[in-house]
Amino acid sequence: MNEEWRTDIIRWNKISLETAELYLGLAEKRLDETVETAKNISDKNEKLLTLCISLITLILSYISVSSWKLVGVDYFITTLVVMISFLLVQLWFLVRNIMVFKIGTKGEEPKYILTENFVGKQKKNEQYLNLVLHVCEIYQNKINCNHTVNAKRNNRLVIAIYLFIGLPISFLLALGCRLL
Secondary structure, three states, rough: OOOOOOOOOHHHHHOOHHHHHHHHHHHHHHHHHHHHHHHHHHHHHHHHHHHHHHHHHHHHHHHHHHHHHHHHEEEEEEHHHHHHHHHHHHHHHHHHHHHHOOOOOOOHHHHOOOHHHOOOOHHHHHHHHHHHHHHHHHHHHHHHHHHHHHHHHHHHHHHHHHHHHHOOHHHHHHHHHHHH
């Protein structure tokens, strides 16, 4: 995970309420964008996963129905075995993408902001600014984390797509296996 970011503003009480609200609004928009990216990756992943599982099921069904041909090492069976290998590796990447992943969203848990630090130690007119700056720091850390998670998930998705695109090569690989 990324190192936590902290603001370098020393005299934060010099920030106007309008500026603080602008900071918060911009941070929320950016955080929303990273959450939307995670949703898009999940949607693509689920579609490809569904297609992958369907193809694996189809190939396994054919192999089980045609198992008597395995003794002759038929070219078509060899192709299906190579294809299923591609699909199983693809399935591994796709399943890793839908397993537990943490994405930061807008908002903050009350246990982190309803503390003496935000209420008791600040003057009334400074409480809001202190809270906004704290929330902006939290949002930046969530954005950083979301970027990291999204990049990893997107890389796995790209690998799965390349494997899927590589399925036609399985016919050539099977032919090579048969000629050996």
